[in-house]
Amino acid sequence: MPKTMADKKRRPAAAKTAPERRSPCPVACSLDLLGDRWTLLVVRDLMFGRSRFKDFMASPERIPTNILSDRLARLLRHRIVEQIPAEDGTKRLAYRLTSKGAALRPVLEAMRDWGLAHAPGSRAALVPA
Amino acid sequence: MPKTMADKKRRPAAAKTAPERRSPCPVACSLDLLGDRWTLLVVRDLMFGRSRFKDFMASPERIPTNILSDRLARLLRHRIVEQIPAEDGTKRLAYRLTSKGAALRPVLEAMRDWGLAHAPGSRAALVPA
């Protein structure tokens, strides 16, 4: 049993190299990384400038903590997000999109546009894009 | 006794009132409909002109039949695809994107572009976009 959580924290999750690539299709490869109901919502929050675990928790979709933890670990593993020291002076860490993660903006924008036009119940947010 | 399996398949879906909508965010609403590893691959195939069950089965990702069946039913329910008589003269049915489904093209294109640039192992296909 590890003495502290920090010891375990070195390996965020099962650090197995995921050999799951269903095909060389770029859409399929993207979906292998992002294809679930939560991951892109975390990316959306990051694009809105949110950076802390509690910020993601505060989003209206109420992501469960274990899912958020898992998704952040996965995004870190794939270098879509990175950790930086929080800018509020504390020793805590914050998350930030890498350039690879920021490159997902067109995907989010396309989903936002389609959602606004065709998904029932979707409304424009007050948050700046 | 039902004449066809499609008749049996009609379930009490009309009695459902509040389905799953986690928030009014258009991205979240889109992900409620499309957020899994298979749905957008079926849409991709449809954009490539594939229209039959066996065509989707033949894609390199090897979608299981039960998953494909479920996803097609969901896409039908949300009017993202529709059924039309197959054009090979038989009585079988084919699937086709509605305008709502065709409007997903920018999403697929953005995912393709991101995949090509950032997803490991993705290669451009020989199929025209």
Next chain:
DNA sequence: GTTCTCACTTCCGTTTTGCAAGCATCTTGC
């Protein structure tokens, strides 16, 4: 009619989800 294909459905073990707790650091207030 017989055989084959197509489009599913059913079964069932495995994996993922989601909710509620728990728990180890921090940080804050005193």
Next chain:
DNA sequence: GCAAGATGCTTGCAAAACGGAAGTGAGAAC
């Protein structure tokens, strides 16, 4: 300093979704 939160996770467990394989029924092909 210390107790009380806040924060950022992990664990446990039931429920749902997934995924492989086999089964099935209606056409189509012969």
